[in-house]
Amino acid sequence: MSNGNMNLTLKVWRQSNSTAAGKMETYQLGGVSPDMSFLEMIDMLNEQIIRKGEDAIAFDHDCREGICGMCSMFINGEAHGPNRGVTTCQLHMRSFKDGDTIYIEPWRAEGFPVVKDLMVDRAAFDRIIQSGGFVSVNTSGRTMDANAIPIPKDDADKAFDAATCIGCGACVATCPNSSAMLFVSAKVSQFALLPQGHPERKERVTNMVKQMDEEGFGNCSNIGACEVQCPKNISIENIARMNREYFSAAVKPEN
Amino acid sequence: MGLFTSSLIKKYWMAATGLFLISFLVVHAGINAMIFFNDGGETFNEWGHFMGTNLIVRTMEIGLFLGLILHIVDGLMLYFQNRKARPIKYAYNKPSASSTWYSRSMALLGTLILIFLVIHLKDFWLKTRITGLSVEPSHVKIDGVMHENLFAEMLLVFQNPVAVVIYLLGCFSLFWHLFHGFRSAFQSLGLNHRKYASTIELAGSVFSVVISILFASMPVAMYLGWVK
Numbered sequence: 341m342s343n344g345n346m347n348l349t350l351k352v353w354r355q356s357n358s359t360a361a362g363k364m365e366t367y368q369l370g371g372v373s374p375d376m377s378f379l380e381m382i383d384m385l386n387e388q389i390i391r392k393g394e395d396a397i398a399f400d401h402d403c404r405e406g407i408c409g410m411c412s413m414f415i416n417g418e419a420h421g422p423n424r425g426v427t428t429c430q431l432h433m434r435s436f437k438d439g440d441t442i443y444i445e446p447w448r449a450e451g452f453p454v455v456k457d458l459m460v461d462r463a464a465f466d467r468i469i470q471s472g473g474f475v476s477v478n479t480s481g482r483t484m485d486a487n488a489i490p491i492p493k494d495d496a497d498k499a500f501d502a503a504t505c506i507g508c509g510a511c512v513a514t515c516p517n518s519s520a521m522l523f524v525s526a527k528v529s530q531f532a533l534l535p536q537g538h539p540e541r542k543e544r545v546t547n548m549v550k551q552m553d554e555e556g557f558g559n560c561s562n563i564g565a566c567e568v569q570c571p572k573n574i575s576i577e578n579i580a581r582m583n584r585e586y587f588s589a590a591v592k593p594e595n
Numbered sequence: 596m597g598l599f600t601s602s603l604i605k606k607y608w609m610a611a612t613g614l615f616l617i618s619f620l621v622v623h624a625g626i627n628a629m630i631f632f633n634d635g636g637e638t639f640n641e642w643g644h645f646m647g648t649n650l651i652v653r654t655m656e657i658g659l660f661l662g663l664i665l666h667i668v669d670g671l672m673l674y675f676q677n678r679k680a681r682p683i684k685y686a687y688n689k690p691s692a693s694s695t696w697y698s699r700s701m702a703l704l705g706t707l708i709l710i711f712l713v714i715h716l717k718d719f720w721l722k723t724r725i726t727g728l729s730v731e732p733s734h735v736k737i738d739g740v741m742h743e744n745l746f747a748e749m750l751l752v753f754q755n756p757v758a759v760v761i762y763l764l765g766c767f768s769l770f771w772h773l774f775h776g777f778r779s780a781f782q783s784l785g786l787n788h789r790k791y792a793s794t795i796e797l798a799g800s801v802f803s804v805v806i807s808i809l810f811a812s813m814p815v816a817m818y819l820g821w822v823k
Contacts, residue, residue: 351687364652364686414685414688416687417685417687417688417690417692418689418692418693422692430677431760443686443687445685445686445687448681448683448684449680449681450679450680450682451680461791499798514693516666516677516681516690516694516699517677517680517681518677518680518681519602519677519680521602549601549602549603550601552602553601553602555601556679556680557607557680558676558677558679558680558681559602559606559673559676559677559781560602560606561673561677561698561701561779562698562778562779562782562783563695563698563699563774564692564693564698565690565693565694566693568692568693569693570692571693576782576787577787577789577792578790579782579787580782580785580786580787580788581785582785583603583606583607583782583783583784583785584604584785586601586603587603587784588786590604
């Protein structure tokens with residue numbers, strides 16, 4: 341087209357509720373601007389679907405600026421699509437070309453049951469956090485200033501890198517084993533690296549791994565796909581750290 | 596915390612038994628390489644005699660089988676759990692975009708190695724320990740002591756081109772299994788740091804290449820008559 345807009349064939353997973361059987365549906369969408377974000381393209385498709393009087397495609401999204409971790413689409417065989425270090429909302433249609441066929445599916449994992457269409461229930465991650473992904477501090481108003489505790493720069497940087505995990509679940513979605521270890525290890529690491537996290541470090545890693553296993557996520561086989569597709573570039577060095585933390589907790593459970 | 600119930604403890608077992616089996620490969624390849632002295636198998640047969648009769652070695656052999664069984668059982672448990680973790684597959688998946696085929700194929704490569712091992716044990720281990728060698732004469736005198744002529748048995752087995760091809764396929768599977776397994780074991784045990792990660796990776800690559808080529812060269816050298 342002369343204005344650079346694209347015609348696309350979209351194959352989208354449609355499933356009316358968590359118990360219904362789903363299937364891939366094909367849609368044609370014209371006039372897609374390369375400047376649109378991927379989610380704006382889905383909005384446009386939904387307008388077309390609603391005009392026809394059909395049920396719009398349900399999908400998760402919130403901030404649309406890459407920090408909330410809500411958007412979660414498996415696009416053309418990759419979590420958050422073909423670009424690296426970005427979430428689906430930060431993926432733009434300029435990454436595709438006129439005439440492309442795009443497959444859009446929900447995260448696939450036993451631990452992430454489909455709610456509807458492209459929405460999955462990621463409460464399993466919340467339960468893992470509740471099992472230990474926190475620091476018990478006094479919040480009476482007399483809390484110590486965090487900067488009063490000296491922390492080596494290298495540790496602070498690594499803890500910060502781990503803490504940038506937005507819990508979107510792309511690691512699980514892309515892992516052939518549906519393993520949640522990149523997520524859990526990032527959450528374990530951000531506390532294990534800082535003095536505030538030390539008093540609870542052993543029960544934290546033990547409980548979080550136990551909860552992760554109970555949620556039905558698979559085992560890590562060090563394939564490394566998670567760190568490639570993570571929108572926040574979380575490294576599998578964190579998984580190695582979690583392995584160390586857990587080992588230390590297993591051989592000597594008390595601090 | 597049970598010995599096998601936790602996902603991470605299963606990983607530790609996988610890594611520990613894997614590294615143990617790697618240490619066995621070093622000994623096995625080292626001793627077998629004695630055939631390249633090309634002395635009619637005298638050195639090799641002497642070592643074979645030592646390995647087959649020494650009480651410590653024979654005791655360690657039991658540990659080797661236990662380690663192998665643990666590695667297989669643990670691997671199968673991991674494989675089936677991981678399959679269960681994704682009940683519905685993607686309609687369109689592109690795993691090659693983010694990982695290597697061999698890292699995703701450890702169970703398949705392991706199964707190929709196991710099939711090879713059954714054939715390999717039938718060819719040599721079974722004959723030396725239980726049924727006796729098929730080569731005639733089955734024994735040879737070295738320094739006044741009767742030794743099983745394992746070298747002649749090897750020569751006999753590797754005259755068959757089908758056997759040579761099976762052994763080469765075994766080495767091929769072993770190469771890719773080690774190529775991921777070596778570095779993977781260190782990661783599972785928590786040994787991943789930017790200070791030494793590249794050294795482990797290099798050591799793993801070099802080890803996989805050297806050990807596989809060394810093993811593969813034995814049937815080839817015997818088939819082509821370089822060693823006799």
